[in-house]
Amino acid sequence: IASFEAIDLPLITKTASTGKPLIISTGMADLGEIKDAIDAARNAGATDIIVLHCVSGYPAPIGDCNLATIPDLSKRFAVATGLSDHTKGVTVPIAAVAQGAVMIEKHVTLRRSDGGPDAAFSIEPKELKFLVDGVQTAWEAIGQPHYDRKESEKGNVIFRRSLYIVRDIAAGEKFTYSNVRSIRPGHGLLPKHLPNVIGRRAKRNLKRGEPLEFSMIQEN
Secondary structure (H helix, E strand, C coil): CCHHHCCCHHHHHHHHCCCCCEEEECCCCCHHHHHHHHHHHHHCCCCCEEEEEECCCCCCCHHHCCCCHHHHHHHHHCCEEEEEECCCCCHHHHHHHHCCCCCEEECECCCHHHCCCCHHHCECHHHHHHHHHHHHHHHHHHCCCCCCCCHHHHHHHHHCCEEEECCCECCCCECCCCCEEEECCCCCCCHHHHHHHCCCEECCCECCCCECCHHHECCC
16 A cells, blocks of 8 residues: 555555555555554454555655654554655665664666656665665664673673782782772773772782782681
């Protein structure tokens, strides 16, 4: 259902009654009209619906895109969402994927120089390849909320700061800010332990350059 037909509820009803998946573009439609179109499709039996956020400007100004509408549509109507794009280039549709778009519609031409009503905002085959690659990259990059250390990061932990002995310390001597510092690499205690280490005493003789461990500190 193209944007210009999104308000044709009898058409949507007839189309939805076939049981086929339905794509509805929303250019020029306000929130109420979008709801009417989705309700008409569902009331006629449609279960597989994708709603494409769309700005029916030709070409569409970047500032009119409001890609935040994509996840909002999905949340409001519990539908899969995408983008019917009329901007120049491929940046906006790639960004749309990062907003949750699962489908991208883009005009393609063999040569913009051939002219035509949509030539100005159509992309050529090389740009289409760039778009496909960019969309795939964006999709892979989204992932899920994740706060554990990534496999690719593990080898770089040594570049974090940690606590080191920076002057020789005799057994029983106190740790001070002059003999313990937070430096690289990351083989010693985390820097957050420094305030609790200062003033405590060494369990054994410690050499400059040793990473500090709890085993080197006397019990209080």
